[in-house]
Each structure stands twice: as C-alpha cells, then as structure tokens.
Amino acid sequence: MAANEKPAGTLRYEEKPVYTTSNGCPVNDPESSQRVGQNGPLLLQDFHLIDLLAHFDRERIPERVVHAKGAGAYGEFEVTHDISDLTSLDMLNDVGKKTKCVARFSTVGGEKGSPDSARDPRGFSVKFYTEEGNWDWVFNNTPIFFLRDPSKFPIFIHTQKRNPQTNLKDATMFWDYLSTHQESAHQVMHLFSDRGTPYSYRHMNGYSGHTYKLTKPDGTFNYVQIHCKTDLGSKTFTNAEAGQMAAENPDSHTQDLFNTIEDGDYPSWTCYLQVLSPEQAESFRWNIFDLTKVWPQKEVPLRPFGKFILNRNPENYFAEIEQVAFSPSHMVPGVEPSADPVLQSRLFSYPDTHRHRLGVNYQQIPVNQPLRAFNPYQRDGIMAVNGNYGANPNYPSTYRNMTYKPVKPSQEHEKWAGAAVAQQLPVTEEDFVQPAMLWEVLGKQEGQQENFVGNVAGHLSAAKPAVRQRTYEMFTKINKDLGKRIEEATEPISPHPQSQAAGNAQARL
Numbered sequence: 066m067a068a069n070e071k072p073a074g075t076l077r078y079e080e081k082p083v084y085t086t087s088n089g090c091p092v093n094d095p096e097s098s099q100r101v102g103q104n105g106p107l108l109l110q111d112f113h114l115i116d117l118l119a120h121f122d123r124e125r126i127p128e129r130v131v132h133a134k135g136a137g138a139y140g141e142f143e144v145t146h147d148i149s150d151l152t153s154l155d156m157l158n159d160v161g162k163k164t165k166c167v168a169r170f171s172t173v174g175g176e177k178g179s180p181d182s183a184r185d186p187r188g189f190s191v192k193f194y195t196e197e198g199n200w201d202w203v204f205n206n207t208p209i210f211f212l213r214d215p216s217k218f219p220i221f222i223h224t225q226k227r228n229p230q231t232n233l234k235d236a237t238m239f240w241d242y243l244s245t246h247q248e249s250a251h252q253v254m255h256l257f258s259d260r261g262t263p264y265s266y267r268h269m270n271g272y273s274g275h276t277y278k279l280t281k282p283d284g285t286f287n288y289v290q291i292h293c294k295t296d297l298g299s300k301t302f303t304n305a306e307a308g309q310m311a312a313e314n315p316d317s318h319t320q321d322l323f324n325t326i327e328d329g330d331y332p333s334w335t336c337y338l339q340v341l342s343p344e345q346a347e348s349f350r351w352n353i354f355d356l357t358k359v360w361p362q363k364e365v366p367l368r369p370f371g372k373f374i375l376n377r378n379p380e381n382y383f384a385e386i387e388q389v390a391f392s393p394s395h396m397v398p399g400v401e402p403s404a405d406p407v408l409q410s411r412l413f414s415y416p417d418t419h420r421h422r423l424g425v426n427y428q429q430i431p432v433n434q435p436l437r438a439f440n441p442y443q444r445d446g447i448m449a450v451n452g453n454y455g456a457n458p459n460y461p462s463t464y465r466n467m468t469y470k471p472v473k474p475s476q477e478h479e480k481w482a483g484a485a486v487a488q489q490l491p492v493t494e495e496d497f498v499q500p501a502m503l504w505e506v507l508g509k510q511e512g513q514q515e516n517f518v519g520n521v522a523g524h525l526s527a528a529k530p531a532v533r534q535r536t537y538e539m540f541t542k543i544n545k546d547l548g549k550r551i552e553e554a555t556e557p558i559s560p561h562p563q564s565q566a567a568g569n570a571q572a573r574l
C-alpha cells in the first residue's frame with residue numbers, strides 16, 4: 066500500500082500480534098538471551114539476540130546534509146481557479162479537482178536535534194501524487210536566496226554550519242562569507258528580520274523562489290513563480306521569544322504541527338502564480354533567472370489557482386517523513402524548469418543525495434511511490450522491493466509493447482546557442498535596490514527596523530573585527546543609516562573590540 070493512501074488499519078491495540086524474529090519465528094521472551102547455564106557465556110546460535118543487535122547497530126541513515134530537522138504531514142490540494150490558459154498540467158486541469166499530497170517543513174543549517182525556532186530560512190516541500198507522476202515543490206519560506214551561482218552552495222553552507230576545527234557555530238565564518246558575497250544582501254535582510262524566526266510551520270508562507278515554465282501541449286509556455294500563503298496569516302517570534310522557545314521546547318514547531326492536526330485544526334495555504342510571458346520577461350526590469358530577486362507584486366500581481374490543506378499525521382515518522390525524498394526535478398507534463406542556474410543544478414543534486422541517503426531505489430519507498438510508475442529498464446539495485454518488474458523485458462523489446470505518451474517539451478522562444486563560459490554575475494548597485502525596498506517595508510511595521518538592527522547586532526557581535534567592519538559597509542550600501550545603526554548596536558556588545566583588529570583580524574579567518 067502506498068503511503069499516500071490512508072492505512073487500512075491504523076494501530077489496532079486490541080489485537081495481540083505474535084512476537085517473532087525478523088524471519089517470523091515466534092519468540093517466547095524478547096528479553097532473555099540464550100546462554101550456557103545461569104551465568105555462562107552467550108550462544109552464537111541465538112538468532113533473536115543477534116538479529117536485534119545487528120538491526121539496532123544499523124538504525125541510523127545519514128541525515129539530510131541540509132534541512133536535517135523537519136516535520137511533515139499528509140493532505141490534499143484542490144484547484145480553485147481555472148488556469149487552463151497557462152498549462153495542461155493534469156493536477157490543475159479542472160476547478161474542484163483534488164490531489165493527495167505530503168508536506169515536509171524544516172530548518173536548514175541545524176542538525177536533526179537542533180531547535181525548531183532557530184534563526185534560519187525554512188524549507189517548505191510538498192509532493193503531489195498526480196495522475197501523471199509526482200510533482201514536488203521544494204520551496205523555502207523566503208522568495209529569494211543567498212546566491213545565484215550554484216557552485217557557491219556547498220561553500221556557503223559550510224560557513225553556516227560548524228567550524229571544522231572547533232566544531233562550533235562560528236559568527237566570523239558566517240559573516241565573512243556573507244560580507245564577501247554581497248548578492249546575499251536581500252536574503253540577509255529577510256533572515257535577520259523577524260521573518261527569520263517563524264512562530265510555527267503553520268504560520269509561514271512558501272515560495273518557489275525560482276522561475277519555472279508552465280507549458281501547453283502546443284509547445285508554448287509562460288514563466289511563473291509560485292507563492293503559497295498561509296491562511297492563518299504570517300506570524301513570527303521576536304529574537305528573544307525564539308531564543309526562549311529554543312531553550313524551553315526545541316521541538317516546538319514539530320509538536321505544534323502534529324498536535325494541531327491531531328486536534329482536527331488543519332492548516333491550509335492558498336496558492337498563487339506570478340506570470341510573465343517570454344516577451345514580457347525579456348523587457349522585465351529584473352533578471353528572472355536571478356534567485357536573489359523577487360518579481361515585485363505591484364508589477365506582476367498574484368493570480369490564485371489552488372489551495373492545500375494538511376489533515377493527516379504520519380503513522381510513522383521515519384518511514385514517511387525521514388524517508389520522503391523531494392526533488393525539483395520530480396516534474397510532470399505541463400511544467401518545466403527555467404534556465405535559472407541554481408534550479409538547474411538542484412535538478413541534479415536532490416536525486417543524487419537521495420541515492421546516497423536512501424539508496425538507488427528510493428522511489429520505491431511507499432511515501433515516494435507515484436500512483437503509477439512503469440520503467441522496467443530500471444532494474445535491480447539495493448532494496449528492489451516492488452517486484453522488480455517481474456518477467457517484463459529490461460530493454461525496449463519487440464515482444465512487449467509499451468505506450469509512449471507524446472509529451473512535447475516547450476519549443477518556442479528559448480533557443481540557446483553560445484560558447485561555454487564560467488562566469489559569475491558581478492555584484493552591482495542593482496543588488497542593493499530590493500534589499501533597500503525591504504528595509505522600507507520593515508519601516509512600515511512597528512518595531513521591525515529596531516528588531517532587525519538588534520537581531521543582526523546580537524549575532525554579528527561575535528564575529529572578528531575585520532568581518533564586522535565589512536558587514537557594516539554592506540549594510541551601508543542598502544541604506545546609509547543602516548550600517549551606522551548596526552555598528553552602534555554591535556560594537557558595545559562585542560567580545561572582540563575593534564582595538565584588537567590590527568593584530569587579530571586575519572587570525573583564524
């Protein structure tokens with residue numbers, strides 16, 4: 066039975082199953098081991114003991130290299146508005162049509178045991194079990210990201226995780242990277258506003274961030290970005306509240322999601338599209354393949370198309386949430402990736418990490434199983450548990466006919482030609498325009514600019530002087546008072562005074 070269906074029988078505690086070894090042999094007492102006499106050595110023949118120990122020894126699988134801490138639940142998506150002018154995507158082709166889904170929310174940088182309320186972007190993933198395959202949204206709760214060149218991702222992530230020598234989180238590494246890669250400024254503005262500490266997973270929005278293409282069977286397409294807005298309204302913690310929650314209940318978001326669903330108080334999100342035709346995209350003020358930029362909603366309004374609700378908790382966290390495997394490359398007819406280089410590399414990275422984390426047959430794990438999949442050319446491998454396509458030929462055989470559906474990729478408009486180059490987009494003044502706009506928006510919400518300054522100061526104060534100085538300069542480019550305000554809030558609380566700067570600045574950088 067696939068995990069996208071409700072289990073036929075949930076836990077039936079009234080039944081008394083016969084306890085056995087893993088090969089089904091009944092065992093009298095699970096807590097006694099075979100031995101010679103009362104105090105004698107153990108017997109190698111005790112399969113029950115060895116079975117138990119050996120399985121225990123192998124219980125852990127690698128945690129996700131990022132987004133390790135998360136929580137999830139099942140639900141249902143419903144189309145609310147007709148968008149057949151944009152796409153032939155099966156799941157979206159009829160108002161009222163419903164599709165089952167599973168969602169997982171996560172923090173990014175912390176390990177599996179880290180606090181849910183940490184200052185961090187949040188992952189926002191949803192897998193839809195459509196009639197034409199699984200379509201995954203692997204989104205964040207911010208509409209932009211720290212970088213626009215994918216080769217920077219592993220480098221960037223290293224600086225947000227632990228120092229290789231001290232094994233501690235390291236403010237100097239953290240800001241050293243951000244202040245020398247200032248295309249990150251926009252995301253930094255989000256992260257250090259109170260938006261960086263959501264109140265719960267239920268109270269945050271999700272954004273595709275990347276541009277995708279919605280396509281039609283004639284090969285035409287439009288560029289889109291997807292927004293999911295929580296129907297509960299966005300709600301955040303202050304820095305102090307988030308810190309207090311981390312101390313009191315590190316699993317607060319996990320607990321909140323599980324308990325509210327268990328109580329029948331189901332969270333839901335309304336889904337919108339921003340749409341640009343290829344021609345509009347050409348003359349658009351912002352590069353639509355630059356993940357550090359939003360499409361301002363005044364220029365590209367939101368168009369509603371659906372809603373999803375989460376209404377069922379997993380029966381088993383490891384089986385259904387730890388083993389769920391999302392990928393931006395899990396697509397279906399009617400949607401395609403854009404040329405955004407970060408998206409393009411993510412298309413590779415996720416299935417690659419799943420093969421490492423879960424094994425080559427990760428799509429056979431029940432929570433990942435599509436409603437129907439038939440690919441007898443993919444055979445064998447570790448944990449081939451779906452019958453391995455039985456006697457079906459493992460090559461395109463003249464003795465076994467298959468239907469190849471005519472799925473036409475978009476052909477119009479995008480024709481690429483050019484020499485291979487390895488080039489980053491340079492950081493220019495343009496990169497500070499949207500961060501400055503966000504600073505203005507924070508100014509319209511009472512106390513948010515003050516909180517932002519305090520949030521940065523509390524973190525940045527632990528960094529070395531040279532890094533702090535460079536970071537003030539970055540914030541000055543966003544707004545000329547902002548750098549000064551942050552400096553004034555940071556310096557008095559820093560344990561590494563500026564006077565030591567000359568001697569220490571380069572130490573350990």
Ligand code: HEM
Binds near residue numbers: 131132187272275
């Ligand atoms: C070059 C850029 C990126 C790379 C190489 C990358 C790579 C990864 C990897 C390897 C994982 C672990 C997946 C797993 O073990 O299941 C992951 C998780 C995740 N990433 Fe990324 N990532 C990138 C950028 C992004 C961006 C821009 C977003 C959002 C727009 C994003 C959203 C997520 C989410 C939501 C998860 C958690 C998925 C889950 O819940 O299982 N990532 N990423």
